[in-house]
Amino acid sequence: MDKTVKDLFTLTGRVAIITGGAGLLGVKHAEAIAEAGGCPVIADVDAARAAQAARALSERYGTDSIGVMTDITSRASIEHLLDSVLEHYGRVDILINNAANNPKVEAPTAGTEWSRFENFPVPAWDNDLKVGLTGAFLCCQVIGAEMAKRKAGVILNIASDLAMIAPGQRIYRKAGLPEDQQPVKPVTYSVVKSGLVGLTRYLATYWADQKVRVNALSPGGVYNGQPDAFVEKLTNLIPMGRMAQVDEYKGAVLFLVSDASSYMTGSNLIIEGGRTAW
Numbered sequence: 001m002d003k004t005v006k007d008l009f010t011l012t013g014r015v016a017i018i019t020g021g022a023g024l025l026g027v028k029h030a031e032a033i034a035e036a037g038g039c040p041v042i043a044d045v046d047a048a049r050a051a052q053a054a055r056a057l058s059e060r061y062g063t064d065s066i067g068v069m070t071d072i073t074s075r076a077s078i079e080h081l082l083d084s085v086l087e088h089y090g091r092v093d094i095l096i097n098n099a100a101n102n103p104k105v106e107a108p109t110a111g112t113e114w115s116r117f118e119n120f121p122v123p124a125w126d127n128d129l130k131v132g133l134t135g136a137f138l139c140c141q142v143i144g145a146e147m148a149k150r151k152a153g154v155i156l157n158i159a160s161d162l163a164m165i166a167p168g169q170r171i172y173r174k175a176g177l178p179e180d181q182q183p184v185k186p187v188t189y190s191v192v193k194s195g196l197v198g199l200t201r202y203l204a205t206y207w208a209d210q211k212v213r214v215n216a217l218s219p220g221g222v223y224n225g226q227p228d229a230f231v232e233k234l235t236n237l238i239p240m241g242r243m244a245q246v247d248e249y250k251g252a253v254l255f256l257v258s259d260a261s262s263y264m265t266g267s268n269l270i271i272e273g274g275r276t277a278w
Contacts (some may be wrong), residue, residue, distance in 0.1 A: 009259075019043045019070065029253050041054075073138070097155070103189075115183050156257055162188070175176070238273040244273065
């Protein structure tokens with residue numbers, strides 16, 4: 001029997017782990033899961049926020065959502081996450097690698113020269129890669145391996161349009177500062193997000209025979225009360241003339257983790273208002 005569009009997009013009974021699930025976009029990814037009938041697991045290093053987000057999802061959507069304190073830089077912590085999920089639900093169907101560091105260079109109180117490539121601190125490099133890239137690697141090792149063992153599952157890596165293009169460093173400039181003190185988007189953000197796209201392709205082919213699909217989503221900037229001057233500079237780089245609203249990626253997330261994308265793996269879906277077309 002042919003599947004209807006409703007059949008393709010339903011997540012009824014499916015369990016989805018979202019890392020960084022209590023964050024700005026993590027919560028929206030979880031809402032997409034819940035609205036399609038799935039069970040979102042909020043994995044976050046902040047235990048209180050994870051529990052609060054899960055409780056809010058359960059109350060709003062009537063779904064069975066739990067929060068699990070997880071340090072994705074620790075394999076033991078991820079193994080605890082998986083054990084908790086299997087104990088509660090008996091299965092895991094979806095992994096969304098969403099957690100990452102993202103210093104807000106555009107904030108008025110942000111530092112200046114620390115972000116420049118010549119001065120970028122090695123401890124900051126190590127920490128950003130540990131969270132954004134090694135964390136996703138470990139989650140795939142532990143949770144992805146469980147899916148491969150079951151021969152079913154979907155992994156979605158949240159990358160960025162800055163995995164495709166270099167940052168427009170001029171949008172971070174501050175008047176009156178000498179060139180060597182001008183703030184820039186840190187190199188680690190581009191490296192981490194580019195690495196996630198590479199990890200996506202590697203795992204998509206590695207686990208294809210185990211019926212685990214792996215794709216990436218590369219969103220553009222999301223409006224979250226950034227300074228007007230920064231927003232104006234950034235939107236001038238975007239053909240649609242605006243940043244994304246916080247809920248504009250929910251449809252893409254649902255598409256990528258549901259059967260609607262059942263013949264899609266190893267791909268990177270870019271949604272950035274047309275920025276990379278220029």
